Amino acid sequence: QGEEGDTFYILYDGQVAVEVNGKEVSRLVGDPAKSMANWFGERALLQEEPRAATIRCLSKKVVALALDRELFLAVVQPEKKDATVPRGDMVEYRQDKLDRLGLLGCGGFGIVTLVKCKVTGNVFALKALSKGHVMQQKLELGIMSEKTIMRMTHSPFLVRLAATFNGPQHLYFLLEPVMGGDLLTVYQRNPFHGSEPHARFY
Numbered sequence: 058q059g060e061e062g063d064t065f066y067i068l069y070d071g072q073v074a075v076e077v078n079g080k081e082v083s084r085l086v087g088d089p090a091k092s093m094a095n096w097f098g099e100r101a102l103l104q105e106e107p108r109a110a111t112i113r114c115l116s117k118k119v120v121a122l123a124l125d126r127e128l129f130l131a132v133v134q135p136e137k138k139d140a141t142v143p144r145g146d147m148v149e150y151r152q153d154k155l156d157r158l159g160l161l162g163c164g165g166f167g168i169v170t171l172v173k174c175k176v177t178g179n180v181f182a183l184k185a186l187s188k189g190h191v192m193q194q195k196l197e198l199g200i201m202s203e204k205t206i207m208r209m210t211h212s213p214f215l216v217r218l219a220a221t222f223n224g225p226q227h228l229y230f231l232l233e234p235v236m237g238g239d240l241l242t243v244y245q246r247n248p249f250h251g252s253e254p255h256a257r258f259y
Contacts, residue, residue, distance in 0.1 A: 058111040062101025065129040066112075067094055071119030076111045084115065093199035096206070099133075102126050133209045150174060150220040150231055155183065162239075166190055167227055171234060181219055184230040191228070200228065 058077065068087035075083045075097070085095040101108050124132070155172040158180070162169045167185035174181065191200055207218035207230075222229035240259050249255045 058108050060108050062098055062108050063126045065098045065124045067096045067122040069120045069122055071116040074113045074115050076113055102129055132212050152222045180234055182232045182234040185227040
């Protein structure tokens with residue numbers, strides 16, 4: 058707290074306490090087994106102000122991913138030309154305007170279908186997340202973090218989030234389709250984490 062910030066952190070594994078003026082105000086948890094991650098340090102970089110809190114490790118092991126200021130701002134701040142696009146040129150997608158083309162995959166959370174927008178002709182992946190499963194596994198925070206991070210980022214190397222929908226039984230993410238396969242599954246089955254050659258090959 059009070060120091061100049063030059064790094065953004067993503068809490069991948071472990072538990073930390075957020076302290077302001079020596080008092081704990083919240084706790085953050087990262088759990089790769091539950092696809093749960095949290096982050097901290099963005100405010101000092103975006104607002105160009107001193108760190109507002111101190112992070113203290115609570116678990117025996119804490120694994121955090123780090124981005125320096127330059128890389129962080131390059132990812133979360135859109136290009137100037139994109140920022141100047143008139144609002145009228147932006148598309149607001151509606152779930153009832155999507156045609157189902159086929160099934161891409163399914164899992165414990167729900168299903169992912171390939172859909173096409175009737176208005177624009179654009180093709181997307183529509184991910185349906187079961188609300189019951191999310192609540193049963195206590196993944197609400199992780200889902201909200203995923204949504205927030207995807208809205209913050211703007212990079213050709215990251216999947217774009219076009220829209221979100223809220224249904225009676227499911228939450229829906231309308232995503233840029235990536236038809237090359239699931240890199241996460243490959244990394245979970247093989248010890249490839251941190252391997253740049255494998256990521257480049259993908």
